[in-house]
Every structure is written in C-alpha cells, then in structure tokens.
Amino acid sequence: MATIYQVSDLAGVSLATVSRVLNKNARVSDKTRDKVLAAMEELGYRPNSIAQSLASNRSNSVGILVSELDGPIYGQMMAGIESELRTAGKHAIITTGYSEEEKEKDGIEFLLSRNCDALILHAEAVSDEYLIELSKGKVPIYLVSRYVKELKDNCISIDNRLGGYLATKIVLDQGHKDIAYISGRLNKPDTTNRLIGHKKALAEENIEFDEQLSFVGDYSETGGMAGLKYFIDNKLNFSALVCANDEMASGAMKYAREHGFNLPEDLSIVGFDNVSFANYLYPKLTTIDNPTNEMGKMAAKLVLKTVYKQKNIKTHNIFEPKVIMRKSVIIHKG
C-alpha cells in the first residue's frame, strides 16, 4: 500500500504539503493540490487510518452500546447513529449490553479499550452513579433514551411524561373512563414518568387513579399477557388498556383474543414506542411514537459537534412524543 512518502515523491512535493492536502488545515495552492491528488489517484493511495489515529490521538470511531442488536427499537437507533457518523467519515463500533449490568459494563470497557473518541450509550441496567463517574473520564459519553440530570447536556431523550399523558388522553378522548394501565418496572425514570403522565391525564378528567387497575410488567410480551390476566382474574371493570410499550400491548392483545375478546370492540388498547411490528398487529396498534431513529441521529450530531468540533450543527436534547392513531382504539359505547 502506498504511503505519503511515495505520494510526495511522485508529486514532486514535500511530505508536509501532502499532509496539508490531506488534512485541509492549511492553504495549498490549487496547482500543487491537483498534483498531489493526481499522485494519490495514480498510486491508489488511501490514508492509513490507523497511523492517523495513532499520530493524532484520535480514532475517528465512536463506540455504541445498545441493549440488543435485533430489537425493533435499537435497530432504528443504530441506523440513525450510523448514517450520521458515516457521512462524517467516522465509524461506529457497535456492541451490546443485553440490559444486564455486568454486560453493559463489559461492553463499555470493551469500547474504551478500542480508543473510541466518544461513546453513545443506550444503557439501561447500569446506575446513574456509574454513568456520572464514567463521564469524568477522558472519553465523553452521550446517553440516548435516558435522562440523568447531572449529565443533561449529554442526554437525548423523549418527554416520557408527555408521552404517558398523550397515551391515556387517546382513550379518554374516546369516552373511556375505566382505564387499565400496564407499566414497566418502576426502577427507571422513563417508566415512572410515563406513569406520571398517565395519572395526570386521569386527573384532568377528574378520574381517580385506581391502584388496582395498574400492573407492573416487564416490557415483554409475557408481561402484557400477565397484566391483562391479572385484571381479568380480579374481575375488574375496564374498557381500555394503556401499555407502557408495544410488546406488552401485543401480549395483551394475544391474551385478550385467546380469552374471547373481540378487538377492538371489547377492549381498546394503546401501546408506546411505535415499533415496526405495531403496524403488523391485528388490529393495527394505536400507539405513541418514540422517534428512536431521530434520537440516534441527534446523538451522533451531538458527538460531531462537541467532540469533532464540526460547525453549524443544531442540536436539541428532548424530543416530543407523537400520537399514532391506528385501529386498536374505538369510541366507548357505554
């Protein structure tokens, strides 16, 4: 493989000039630049990114940690991150944490050992304290879909409180009064904020929040099934069900259908996230859009702006959830 020495030889130009052409950090006359570029072309020169990294102490790579590679949400997030980084010539080193504390820490260690210039983390299991401590290190970290107050400028998240509010508002607007709620585990702020939003929507309609009509699931399909089973087994009265994510909504749908419900006639259901399969469910799931793709893009932009000092990049940290109306909610006939 050709080196800059050979390029400088062939172009009849000094090493420094070749470097200047490569890095665009100093004036080079058009004539000499053309000579250099022609020489590179002729030699098929490709800068050795590893040597560049070593000398400049920059790896031009950004470490990405997601919970899964094959979940519908993470895929979109990665797609967003990768496309932004790649157009900037940076690359993504991707690894997974499987929502387990030890594995997330391992993954982060792994990324640090690869000399990433920054980390974009979708860490779920690791504590706020750990992240705060980590952020004191030399490698800047950015959090997607997680809000940690102390690191708020480096967080990209959605307004989960508003999301929870909107989800419940959908069924309220259709006249439902008895609304069951399946939450995720309450140890994450995302989850509790969705619940707070739910309660707020109820309060606005002067409906008292009924502890009995809420269930703590685990964001999985089976969690949704368990939740609906619980409500039915306890002979509770409800005409609508709001779930804190689409997986649980899907599970609830399955359980409902297996137990003689006609959907959506007998039960209106709202999900959260708007994952890709929400559109494949029957009936198509009404849900709240969680713009993970754009959040991924924004996280990447934040890195480009703050770490790589690119100009003219506009960023914002909080995204607004949007209502996606489909077929799983109907007007309450009461």
Add this chain to the structure above:
Amino acid sequence: MATIYQVSDLAGVSLATVSRVLNKNARVSDKTRDKVLAAMEELGYRPNSIAQSLASNRSNSVGILVSELDGPIYGQMMAGIESELRTAGKHAIITTGYSEEEKEKDGIEFLLSRNCDALILHAEAVSDEYLIELSKGKVPIYLVSRYVKELKDNCISIDNRLGGYLATKIVLDQGHKDIAYISGRLNKPDTTNRLIGHKKALAEENIEFDEQLSFVGDYSETGGMAGLKYFIDNKLNFSALVCANDEMASGAMKYAREHGFNLPEDLSIVGFDNVSFANYLYPKLTTIDNPTNEMGKMAAKLVLKTVYKQKNIKTHNIFEPKVIMRKSVIIHKG
C-alpha cells in the same frame, strides 16, 4: 494513559517481557507474569489497540456490511456476528448498503479504508463479478446469505432450494392442490432456488406448475399485496399461497383480510424467513426458518478460524432451513 514503558518500569522488567505477557506468544515464568500483571493493574494500563494495530499490521476489526440496520433479519445476523467477534476480542465495524449497488460499494470502500482484517458482507445489489474481483484484494471477504460458486468456501448460505420445497410441501401435506406463489425478483440465486424448490414439490405430487399462479414481487409488503391482488383480479382458483418471504406474506394477509377473506379458513399462507414479527401476525404465520443469527455466528467463526488462525473451530457453509408450524395453514376442505 499508561504505556508499556511505565509498566516495565514499575514491574522492574524489560519491555520485551511486557510484550511477551501481553501477546502470550512466548514463555514467561509465573512469577514475572504476576509482577507484570500487578503493575498493569496498578497503573490501570490498557493496551493501546491503535498502536498495536499499526505495529502488527492488524486492526483486529472486522467490517460488516448489511442491507439495513433495522430490518428483523439483519439485526439477528449482526447479533450473531458481534457476539462471536466480541468474545474473541475483535470488533465489528458496521455499515449499511441499503441494497443499492452504489451504496454497497461505498460501504465496502469505507470498510476497506478502516483497515479491516476481513469483511463480512451481506451484499445484495453488487454483482458476482465485483465480489470475485474484490476477493482478489488483500482483505479476505466472506459472504452471508449469498452463494457465489467461485467463492464457495467463503460463503455462508442456506439451502434455498430445500427451503422452497419445504414451504410448498407444508400446504401440499394439508391437501392443497391449487397453490399460488409469490416470488421475489428473479435476479438473485436465492430467489430462483426457492422457486425451483417450489416447482420440485409440485412435481412430486404430479401437479403441473402454472405460470399464471405465480407472481414476481419485490420482497416488500406491498409486493405481497400486489401479488394477491393479481391472483384475485384474474379470478384464479387457489386455496393456498406460498410467499418467498414473510413481508410479502404479511402484505398478502392484509390484502386478503381487507377483501373479505377469513384467515386461515379461506386461504392458507406460508412465508419464508421466520422474522420476529411473523409471530405477531394474526394468524401467526407458518413459515420457513432462515437461521440468520447462526449464519452470522458462523461467518464470524469462519473469520476467526481463517484470518485470525484460531484453532479448534468447526465451521460449515450451508445451513438447512426448517419448517415452523404455526396457525396460518389449515387442512384443505375440498
């Protein structure tokens, strides 16, 4: 960040010895190894992977090209690749080609410019010739879910002919005789092989393949909808539909339901791939499992074995598709 010099200082040992400990390529007495490891620990030493790469001319990174980051298939494939590579301490640089020739080439160029030790490609748009040419370069390439005869040792693929055969066999076994088939575009061997399998299954039952009852789709939901529309508009007679992938099966289901079909009573449907949402469809889709996750793992193992010379790794190149029985096919009442 600490360097090996500081480690060797602190451990009271030579540079060479530290390197020996790091690379495990020469005998080091337990006593000195412990001293070295203790020094590393104390300094928080982490080898600089970039300097290692430069000096050893190995980047320990493998470039991955997939068609999308957020498709159900590619996610599983990446998950398989990444987990294998990571346990071996190698890392994955992931990029996308969006099934477009130019973008795939760009992506490959990008990966080559990052000094990857090998490429694992799920390239769909690029020609066989291009890949063969590429394989003559210094960086070895491996193909997933694609079979190119000239590179067969570097290809991981499934037996699509058998898959197509099994898919059609499912409905034949339930007594169906009039079987429609929605194919993908016939420019890819995967697609034509599935069709060949379909024809073979028909032939075994002495059913003549009816050109009218086959439609060329594009592997998308709308392709499936268009296919079913075509069969219906032409007033063709069929009780079962075999689709060359799950997306098209899902589209056909939607179209069928919107046009008054009761599923699965009025039409039995078989998909192909067993993507994650197949289980969320209603009725749950009977399909052929395409073990992309394992294929990804196998591709990574192949790289570990052939590029990184790891021992005791067993590999094979062709995977067998399996039937996944669910609810979208019922016995033919006729």
Add this chain to the structure above:
DNA sequence: AATAACATGGCGACTATTTACCAAGTTTCT
C-alpha cells in the same frame, strides 16, 4: 557437574502518520 532448555534483558528497526517550527521562495498589493 556438565549440559540443555528455559527465561529474560536490551537493543534497534519498523509501522504511517501528525504536528510544530522555521526558513526560503513566490505572489500580490500599495
């Protein structure tokens, strides 16, 4: 106790590039 095998030290070359610096030459402007 002699010899072989093993463990370690020390050195130097090598990897491809960045970065800073100063000097010298060339344009351009006034």
Add this chain to the structure above:
DNA sequence: AGAAACTTGGTAAATAGTCGCCATGTTATT
C-alpha cells in the same frame, strides 16, 4: 520597489506498540 501575505520545503519529534536477534542468566535434567 518594497512590504506584506501566502505557499512550500525540510526536519525532527512524537504516537505506542511489535518483532526479531543475540547475549546472558537461571533452572532442570541426566
């Protein structure tokens, strides 16, 4: 014409390791 601004050359240090060689010292084997 003289000064200022721009362009280029040349050099050298720095980046953090790998790799191979040979000499020397230390154990183990017989």
